[in-house]
Amino acid sequence: MSIQTSQVxxxxxxxxxxxxxxxxxxxxxxxxxxxxxxxxxxxxxxNSATTQKPQVVLDAxxxxxxxxxxxxxxxxxxxxxxxTRAYEEARVKVQRFLxxxxxxxxxxxxxxxxxxNLVAQAYGRRNLAAGDEIVISYMEHHSNIVPWQIxxxxxxxxxxxxxxxxxxxxxxxxxxxxxxPRTKLVSIVQLSNVLGTINxxxxxxxxxxxxGVPVLLDGAQAVAHLPVDVRELDCDFYAFSGHKLYGxxxxxxxxxxxxxxxxxxxxxxxxxxxxSVSFEGTTYNVLPYKFEAGTPHICGAIGLGAAIDYVQxxxxxxxxxxxxxxxxxxxxxxxxxxGLRLLGTAERKGGVLSFVLEEPPIAALDVGTQLDxxxxxxxxxxxxxQPLMDRYGLSSAAxxxxxxxxxxxxxxxxxxxLLKIVAAETARSRPQQVSSGxxxxxxxxxxxxxxxxxxxxxxxxxxxxxxxxxxxxxxxxGDQLLPLPETEKTEANRIYGCQSRVYLIARKRPExxxxxxxxxxxxxxxxxxxxAILQRVFSGQSARRxxxxxVEIFFKRLGLDQHLTLGRRNGLASMVQRIRTLAQQLA
Ligand SMILES: Cc1ncc(COP(=O)(O)O)c(C=O)c1O
Numbered sequence: 001m002s003i004q005t006s007q008v009x010x011x012x013x014x015x016x017x018x019x020x021x022x023x024x025x026x027x028x029x030x031x032x033x034x035x036x037x038x039x040x041x042x043x044x045x046x047n048s049a050t051t052q053k054p055q056v057v058l059d060a061x062x063x064x065x066x067x068x069x070x071x072x073x074x075x076x077x078x079x080x081x082x083x084t085r086a087y088e089e090a091r092v093k094v095q096r097f098l099x100x101x102x103x104x105x106x107x108x109x110x111x112x113x114x115x116x117n118l119v120a121q122a123y124g125r126r127n128l129a130a131g132d133e134i135v136i137s138y139m140e141h142h143s144n145i146v147p148w149q150i151x152x153x154x155x156x157x158x159x160x161x162x163x164x165x166x167x168x169x170x171x172x173x174x175x176x177x178x179x180x181p182r183t184k185l186v187s188i189v190q191l192s193n194v195l196g197t198i199n200x201x202x203x204x205x206x207x208x209x210x211x212g213v214p215v216l217l218d219g220a221q222a223v224a225h226l227p228v229d230v231r232e233l234d235c236d237f238y239a240f241s242g243h244k245l246y247g248x249x250x251x252x253x254x255x256x257x258x259x260x261x262x263x264x265x266x267x268x269x270x271x272x273x274x275x276s277v278s279f280e281g282t283t284y285n286v287l288p289y290k291f292e293a294g295t296p297h298i299c300g301a302i303g304l305g306a307a308i309d310y311v312q313x314x315x316x317x318x319x320x321x322x323x324x325x326x327x328x329x330x331x332x333x334x335x336x337x338x339g340l341r342l343l344g345t346a347e348r349k350g351g352v353l354s355f356v357l358e359e360p361p362i363a364a365l366d367v368g369t370q371l372d373x374x375x376x377x378x379x380x381x382x383x384x385x386q387p388l389m390d391r392y393g394l395s396s397a398a399x400x401x402x403x404x405x406x407x408x409x410x411x412x413x414x415x416x417x418l419l420k421i422v423a424a425e426t427a428r429s430r431p432q433q434v435s436s437g438x439x440x441x442x443x444x445x446x447x448x449x450x451x452x453x454x455x456x457x458x459x460x461x462x463x464x465x466x467x468x469x470x471x472x473x474x475x476x477x478g479d480q481l482l483p484l485p486e487t488e489k490t491e492a493n494r495i496y497g498c499q500s501r502v503y504l505i506a507r508k509r510p511e512x513x514x515x516x517x518x519x520x521x522x523x524x525x526x527x528x529x530x531x532a533i534l535q536r537v538f539s540g541q542s543a544r545r546x547x548x549x550x551v552e553i554f555f556k557r558l559g560l561d562q563h564l565t566l567g568r569r570n571g572l573a574s575m576v577q578r579i580r581t582l583a584q585q586l587a
Contacts, residue, residue, distance in 0.1 A: 007092045007103040021318045027405050029054040029310070038467070040375025043413045047403035048193045048221055048352055049379050050243045053307070057247060060306035064299045072298055073272055073289070087298050090305030091288070097308045098238060099229040100255050104287040107261070108301050111252035112220040113143040115239030116187070118254055118291065119216055120147035122267040123237075124185065130156025132184040135208075137162040137170055137199075138391055139192045142384040144218045148187065157184070164391065168195035168344035175204065179211055186215045190222035194383045194399065195344025196327075196352030198226070205234055214260065220244055224403070225323055225350050227316040230255050242300060246404075247307030251300030254291075261287050268293040311404070319404045323351040326402050330411045337418045343397055351402030354383070356394060357418070360425045363524035364396040365500045367421060371398075373468065374417040381499055395501050395523075440505065441482050442517035445540025450549040453537045458557050470559070471526075478528030481535070484521040497574040499567050500524035502531075504575065506582040514543040514587045518579060530572050533558075538579055543587035551576050 027033055032052045035042050044052060064086065070079035072087045088103075095103040109115045128134070134148045138161055148159055160183070162175045170188075179186075186208045191198050205215045214236035219228060223240040230238050237260070242251040256264075266273055266284055270293035275283040284290045311319060330353055334340055339359030344352065357367060368380035379399045382389045389395060400414055447453035464470045488505050495502045504520035518539050520531045537554065538546050555572070564572065 007095060008101065021314065021322050023322070023405070023407060026314065027407070029056070030405055031055060031058070033405060037375050037377075038373055040373075041413075043374075043376040043410045045400040045402065045406065045410060045414060046377045046379045047224075047406070048244070048383075048399065048401035050249065051224060051246045051403050052405070053246055053248070053303075054310050056310050057303050057306045061248065061299055061303045064302050069299075071295055083298055086302045086305075087296070090301040093305040093308045094253050094255075097228075097312065098253075098255055099231050101231060102258055105255055105258050105261065107254040107256065107288045107291045108296050109252050109254050109291075110250055110297070111241035111243070112141075112218060112239045113147075113241075113252075115237075115252055115254035116143055116216065116218065117147045118267050119187075119237050119239075119256070120151045122264040122291070123214075123260065124148075124151040124157070125154060126263075126265060128155045128157040128184050131182060132157045133160050133178075133180065133182045134158070135160045135162060135175070135178050135183055135186045135188075135213075137175075137188055138164045139168065139170070139195055139197060139385065139388050140187075140189055141193055141218065141220065142386070143220075144187055144189060145387065158182075161387075162188075164195075164197075167346050168192065168197045169346045170197070170199055170204075172200065172203065176207060179207060179213065181211075183208070183211060183213050186213055187218065188215065189218040189220075190228075191219075191225065191350045191352075192344065192385075192388075193221045193352065193401075194354050194385045194388055194397070195346060196349040196354070197344055197346040198222070198348040198350055200348075201235070202233060209234065221350065221352070224311065224319075226320055236260055242304040242307065245304070245307050246310060247304035248297075248300045251297045251304050253304075258287060261291070264291075266290050266293065270294040272296075314404065322404065323402050323406075326406055326408065326411065327351045327353070329408055330400070330402070330414075333411055333415045334418075337415060338422055340418065340422075343392060343394075351406075352399065353401070354397045354399040356397050357422065357425075360422070362421060362425050363500055363522075363527075364398040365524035366526055367398045367418070369471075369526050370421050371414070371417045373471070374413065374420070376414050376417050378414070396499070438485055440485055440488065440507075440519050442507070442509075442519055443482055443535060443539055446536045450537045450541050450545050453541075454549070454554045454557075457533060457536060458554075461558050474529030474533070475525050476529075477532035477536075478525050478530075481521065481528050481532050482519060484519050488519075489521075495520075495574050495578050497571055499571050500527045502527060502571070502575065504531075504578050504582075506579070506586065508543075508586040509540070515540060516543050516546060516579075516583050516586055518582065520575065526568070527571065530568075531575065534572075534575060534579065538583075543583040546583040547580060547587070 030052045068082040070083040072084040091103050091106045094106045160178045163171050188204055190201050208215045216237035217235045219238050219240040224245040236257050238255040240253055243249040273285050273290050273293040275285050339357050340355050341358050343354040364380040368378055371378055381396050464473055489503045493503045493505050495504055500522045502522045506516055506518040509515040509517050522528050
C-alpha cells in the first residue's frame with residue numbers, strides 16, 4: 001500500500017498569537033531537567049548539540065511502540081494502517097511547520113547530515129559537471145562541507161567559500177562576487193552553530209535566484225529557534241534534524257521544491273521507493289517515497305510530529321523572544337568573566353555563546369570538564385567547524401547554547417562556574433618551563449616495570465575515593481610534566497582525537513637495547529594529567545614490557561573508565577596507541 005496523495009497547503013500566514021511564556025511550566029515538561037549531576041542541579045546548556053525531550057514526545061514514542069507498532073505502507077492490517085496514518089500525519093505536521101506547499105515535498109531522513117548528502121548525491125551528480133561551482137561559507141558545519149567535497153571529487157566541480165568578518169558576519173559583497181556563470185548551487189547555514197550568526201538568507205537566496213541558482217539552507221540550528229517559512233524564504237532545499245527540535249535522534253527532514261525533487265533520481269534503492277521491479281528494469285515510486293528506501297524511522301517521525309506540536313503550542317515567536325532576551329542577558333553576564341573572549345558578535349544572533357578564556361589561558365576542554373563538576377553541561381571542541389576555527393586561529397572553543405527551557409539562573413550558574421575556574425587558575429602556581437628549543441629532557445622510570453608503576457598509582461587512586469580529589473590529583477600530576485620543546489610540536493608528532501592539542505615524541509634510550517623514553521604535552525590540563533599517568537607507567541620501560549602491559553585492565557582498576565567521558569577515553573586510547581606503535585618501531 002502506498003499513500004499517493006499529497007496534502008496541499010494554501011499560502012497563508014502561520015504566525016499564531018503566542019500565549020504568555022510560562023518558563024516554570026515549560027521546565028516541568030522536561031523530566032530530564034529535574035536531575036542532579038555530580039550532586040548539583042543539572043544546568044543544560046548544550047542545546048546546539050542536541051535538545052532535551054518534553055514528556056509529550058516521550059509519551060508519543062511510548063504510545064507508538066505500545067499500541068501501533070507495525071511497518072508502514074505495506075500491510076492491510078489495522079496496526080499497519082494506524083502506523084502509516086501516524087507516520088503520514090507527522091509528514092503533514094512538518095509540512096505545516098515549514099509552510100511547505102505540499103506534503104510530498106517533505107522527505108524523512110536521518111538528520112541534517114543525511115539531507116545534505118541526499119541533495120549532493122541525487123541533485124549534484126545529475127546537475128553538476130567539471131568546473132561547475134558550489135558556493136558555501138566559512139561558517140559551515142562539516143556536514144555542509146564534506147558532502148560537497150565528495151561531490152567535487154566525483155564530478156570535478158569546485159567549492160567556493162564566502163569569507164566572513166571578525167564578528168562572524170558573511171561578507172555579502174564577496175558572496176555577490178562569487179556568484180558567477182559557473183555557480184550551480186549555493187548551500188548556506190541559516191544559524192551558525194559556533195557563532196550564532198543568523199545569516200541574511202532571504203537576500204542570499206534572492207541573489208542566487210537572480211542567476212537561476214538553487215539554494216539549500218542548513219536549518220539544523222535555526223529550526224528550533226526561529227519561525228521558518230520555506231515558501232516565504234523561497235529556498236529550494238531546507239535541511240534539519242529532529243533531535244535539535246526537541247524530537248528524537250535518527251530522524252530529520254529534507255524539504256525540497258516538488259519540481260526539483262521530481263527531476264532528481266533516487267539516491268538509495270530498496271523497498272518502498274519503487275513502483276515496479278523486474279530484472280529488465282525498475283520504475284520508481286512518486287514523491288516523497290522515491291527518496292525513502294527501506295523501512296523508515298516510523299517512531300522517530302511520530303516523535304518529531306509530537307515535538308512540532310509542542311513547540312507550536314508555545315509559539316515559535318514566543319520561543320525566539322524568550323531566547324533573545326536570555327541571549328542578551330548571557331552576553332552581558334559573560335562580559336564579567338575576566339579574560340573571556342566571545343566568538344561571534346554578529347548583529348543578528350541566535351542563542352549560541354562560544355568563547356575562549358585567554359587571560360589566564362585555560363583550555364576549552366578544562367573549562368568544560370570543570371563546569372561539568374558544577375553540574376553545567378556545555379560543549380567544547382571544534383564543533384565540527386574546523387575551517388571556521390582555523391579562521392579564528394583556534395583549535396577549540398567552549399560553547400554554551402540556549403534552549404526554550406533555559407533560565408537566567410542557568411546563565412548565572414554558568415558565569416559562577418567560569419568565575420570560579422578563572423579564580424582558581426589565577427591563584428595556581430605553574431611549574432617553571434624550560435626555555436623552548438632546548439633539547440628534550442626525558443623523565444626517569446618511576447619503577448622497575450610498568451606493572452609496578454601501575455600498582456603504585458592504583459594504590460594512590462584507591463586512597464582518593466572522591467571524584468573531585470582524583471581530578472585534582474590528575475591535574476597535579478600534569479603540572480609536573482617535563483615540557484616538550486617547541487621545535488617538537490610538529491604535525492608529525494601531533495595526536496588527533498584527544499579533544500585538545502597533543503604532541504608526543506619518543507626515543508630509544510641511548511646505550512640500551514629497547515628502553516623507550518617519551519615526552520608529551522597538551523594545551524589542556526586534564527590531558528596533561530593523563531599523559532603524566534601514561535608516562536609514569538611506560539616511560540623508561542622496555543618496549544617488550546610496554547607491549548605486554550594490559551592497559552585496559554589498568555584503566556579499569558584506576559577507575560578511569562568511570563571517571564572519564566567517552567571522548568576523553570578515546571583520546572587516552574589514541575595516546576596509548578601511539579606509544580605502542582612507537583615502542584614497536586623502537587624495539
Ligand atoms: C549547523 C549544523 N549543520 C548540520 C549539523 C548536523 O546535524 P546532524 O548531526 O543532526 O545531522 C549540525 C549539528 O550540530 C549543525 O549544527
